[in-house]
Amino acid sequence: MKLHEYQAKEIFARHGVAVPRGRVASTPAEARAIAEQLGGKVVVKAQIHAGGRGKGRLVAKPDTASMYQKLISDPANNSGQVKGERVGGVRLASTAEEAEREAANILGKYLVSIQTGPDGKLVKNVLVEEQSAVAKEYYLAIIIDGAQGCPLIMASTEGGQEIEVVAHSNPEAIVRIPVSPVAGFQPYVGRALAAGLGLKDDQAAQFTKLAEGLYDVAMKNDTSLVEVNPLVVTDEGKVIALDGKLTIDDNALFRHRELEALRDKDEEDPLEVLAQSLGVANFIKLDGNIGCVVNGAGLAMATMDTIKLAGGEPANFLDIGTVNDPQRVVSALKVILEDPSVKAILVNIFGGMARVDIIAQGVIDAHRQMEIHVPVVMRLIGTNLAEGEKLVEESGLPLIRATGLAEAAAKAVAAANAA
Numbered sequence: 001m002k003l004h005e006y007q008a009k010e011i012f013a014r015h016g017v018a019v020p021r022g023r024v025a026s027t028p029a030e031a032r033a034i035a036e037q038l039g040g041k042v043v044v045k046a047q048i049h050a051g052g053r054g055k056g057r058l059v060a061k062p063d064t065a066s067m068y069q070k071l072i073s074d075p076a077n078n079s080g081q082v083k084g085e086r087v088g089g090v091r092l093a094s095t096a097e098e099a100e101r102e103a104a105n106i107l108g109k110y111l112v113s114i115q116t117g118p119d120g121k122l123v124k125n126v127l128v129e130e131q132s133a134v135a136k137e138y139y140l141a142i143i144i145d146g147a148q149g150c151p152l153i154m155a156s157t158e159g160g161q162e163i164e165v166v167a168h169s170n171p172e173a174i175v176r177i178p179v180s181p182v183a184g185f186q187p188y189v190g191r192a193l194a195a196g197l198g199l200k201d202d203q204a205a206q207f208t209k210l211a212e213g214l215y216d217v218a219m220k221n222d223t224s225l226v227e228v229n230p231l232v233v234t235d236e237g238k239v240i241a242l243d244g245k246l247t248i249d250d251n252a253l254f255r256h257r258e259l260e261a262l263r264d265k266d267e268e269d270p271l272e273v274l275a276q277s278l279g280v281a282n283f284i285k286l287d288g289n290i291g292c293v294v295n296g297a298g299l300a301m302a303t304m305d306t307i308k309l310a311g312g313e314p315a316n317f318l319d320i321g322t323v324n325d326p327q328r329v330v331s332a333l334k335v336i337l338e339d340p341s342v343k344a345i346l347v348n349i350f351g352g353m354a355r356v357d358i359i360a361q362g363v364i365d366a367h368r369q370m371e372i373h374v375p376v377v378m379r380l381i382g383t384n385l386a387e388g389e390k391l392v393e394e395s396g397l398p399l400i401r402a403t404g405l406a407e408a409a410a411k412a413v414a415a416a417n418a419a
Contacts, residue, residue: 006127015217099128194207228245275335284317291346292316303346330362337370352382356387356389
């Protein structure tokens with residue numbers, strides 16, 4: 001679950017992380033009032049769940065796709081700017097009146113950046129915060145390193161740009177330090193990170209305190225990502241988190257009901273929201289046209305790979321898990337059918353703990369409860385296979401059968417192409 005910048009910074013502050021003063025506004029009048037309280041000289045930042053806001057562009061809904069194409073094909077002449085003629089989703093204001101005007105220019109528009117995709121993101125709120133005189137920008141993040149089985153702190157002197165670009169063009173600029181989850185954040189970790197960034201004396205001490213606070217945020221909130229880009233040293237020598245990004249591990253939300261209340265469903269894919277509401281937790285929307293219903297994450301990934309090898313494109317990742325209720329199959333098919341790009345559905349079940357007859361009954365029930373207007377290819381094997389095959393045969397439904405995964409993928413691709 002992603003949080004907005006203003007939400008992340010509120011959590012940062014509670015853990016002793018230095019952030020600029022500011023508050024969120026949903027109207028131009030609110031933005032003006034906040035700017036007045038901060039002395040007038042502020043920055044107005046669009047709040048969406050995507051990066052590249054400063055380089056993004058604000059447009060009306062009908063223009064999002066064309067603007068996205070311009071950003072992809074010719075970023076140098078189309079990307080937004082914090083300072084300049086092509087202002088983006090992050091804007092400077094010298095007075096409260098300017099803050100109100102800039103908020104009015106941002107709110108209600110669609111922000112398109114490299115990370116939003118062609119649909120853009122509707123801006124409903126802006127963060128109004130005091131301007132900071134930046135002397136130097138850095139990058140700092142805490143992720144979970146699956147290979148080492150521990151939190152990993154990454155820092156770089158190349159702040160203000162995508163860390164993926166830095167990793168490709170200047171990998172030696174990134175400092176990586178794993179942290180033992182048993183020992184926790186020790187002072188030497190902060191000192192080593194500060195030294196790697198060239199920070200000394202008081203700035204090194206400030207940085208260490210900030211990094212320790214962010215580590216505390218990560219551990220106490222079960223985050224999969226804590227990112228500050230940029231982390232800055234100001235002209236006055238203060239080290240502050242100028243930006244903030246937090247992603248909470250969905251599997252840990254049962255421990256953090258107060259964080260779950262911060263979820264902004266409008267920023268998420270509607271199909272993924274629908275899937276969660278129907279109890280289909282492991283669903284991710286993709287760009288293809290072949291819907292997938294599979295049990296097991298590994299098999300689901302193999303199914304998508306096989307579809308691509310057959311010349312098709314999967315429309316989703318869906319691990320239906322160990323199914324003991326046909327209605328869950330119905331719910332999975334309902335979510336897939338809500339996607340207008342789906343031209344065929346591939347049901348690939350390798351029944352172990354998941355029973356084939358339950359899956360088969362779910363597919364049959366789905367055909368009875370809703371209009372399934374696309375071909376359905378079924379490949380079934382495993383527990384209670386005979387019972388499942390009998391149910392399918394007696395149903396009389398026009399299901400396309402396959403015995404192997406390669407055959408099933410080829411038939412699904414052919415059915416989608418013929419639709």
